[in-house]
Amino acid sequence: MAHRKVTIIGGATILLTLAVSLLFLNGCGSSSTLPPTPTPWPTPIVVQQSTYTVTRGSVTDYIILDGRASPVYWDPLYFKVDGKLSVLNVSEGQFVRKDDILAELDTKVLSDQLAQARLTLEQAQNQAQQQQASSKYALERARLTLRMQELTLEKMRRAAGQGPTPQLTQAQAELERARVNLQRAQEAYDAVASRPNVAALPQSAALQTATIDYKLAEARYMQALSDMDSQLAMQELQVQLARLTVQELEEKANAAGGSDVNKAQIQVDALERQIEDRRLRAPYDGQVVAIGINLQGLTKAFAARPKVGDNIAAYAALVVIAKPEPLEITVDSSQKRVSELYVGQPVTITHSAWARPFSAEITALPVAMSDSGNQMAGGQAVHIALPRSAPPMANGDPVKVTIEAETHRDTLFLHPAAVRRFAGRTFVVVQEGDKQRRIDVKAGLENSEQVEILSGLNEGDVVVGP
Structure with missing residues (x-):
């Protein structure tokens, strides 16, 4: 409305200037005075509000989570003694062979x-x-x-x-x-x-x-x-x-x-063992998926990137190595509504590069949600097994995980744009003649296209959008 007001004022100013100019010219050419021509005002534009009809049908509550392709078999690698990092031979994503030296602590004295x-x-x-x-x-x-x-x-x-x-x-x-x-x-x-x-x-x-x-x-x-x-x-x-x-x-x-x-051989063997304890070797052919000081699980999280000369504590994970296959989908347990999931629950996996989604199933929950509490260290994620029909993917590929949490059938619903919320109040606006009236409603299940209406409206009611 403010923009329209500025436009009208600008047009009136131009018309007024033209009228004054004409009067000045007429005054110069003739002594007779003509009445001024009235300035026409623009017709106001009426904004049409969207309307939505209360409909009956099924409403499903979806849990949508971010996931990624992760290796099923992985191991955190650590030194058995304290020391200063002297060599870091690998980077994240690098493939290594069994017994390759990934990192070393300072062994000059030894x-x-x-x-x-x-x-x-x-x-x-x-x-x-x-x-x-x-x-x-x-x-x-x-x-x-x-x-x-x-x-x-x-x-x-x-x-x-x-x-x-x-x-x-x-x-x-x-x-x-x-x-x-x-x-x-x-x-x-x-x-x-x-x-x-x-x-x-x-x-x-x-x-x-x-x-x-x-x-x-x-x-x-x-x-x-x-x-x-x-x-x-x-x-x-x-x-x-x-x-x-x-x-x-x-x-x-x-x-x-x-x-x-024998004494000399024992001394040599002991020193060789001490030096070997300061070498981090790959236990099998695999891929380095994470590097950091005191890693927790497959991701670096808040772990700092190690540098030569850093003090490395014994038994603190420094490198995580994984077998490239098989893969699974993991979901970080810090996301909302993860606590509502259960083992065996069906899910739908989608990816921007895939033409169609595919179905899968939850196989394990985070340690905090496990009844036995005996899952492997670092199991702070939801694990989803990939079926044989799953499309090809690589470690780290991002995916969307959709779960049908609950479905209500034969219920009333509106489009989310029709439902308004303010100061803890949930309401809609209905048109009654030339007047509008606010009606409080009770909402149930919701998704991106539907809001279930438990009370306050009837089927067929027309609601005005914002």
């Missing part, structure tokens, strides 16, 4: 320690090889010496023409038992020799007793030899000593350098 530990291991292995070679040759010489002593003893016995006496045989057996007992006692003592209180241990007393028994047995044996050729007795002792030497060298050869090598 790498230096590992290099030193590997050098120590190499030195221990070289020393062990040298000891084994030396022990091998010494053992072989001892075995040859033993064989030579045994041959000499056999030759001397044949020369003597008879075997040892019963007394000598008994003394020899006792000496052998004493030697075996002494050997066992010595081995038991060697096993605990590194302990600080070794003198108080029973192994120490047992070694002393075995030593004394061996000395006594040796004395008795020597006494028994008094009746035999001293050279034959000495040769038997030489054989026994040669045997002891072979046994000692065999034991040393088995343990040559092994302890030092």
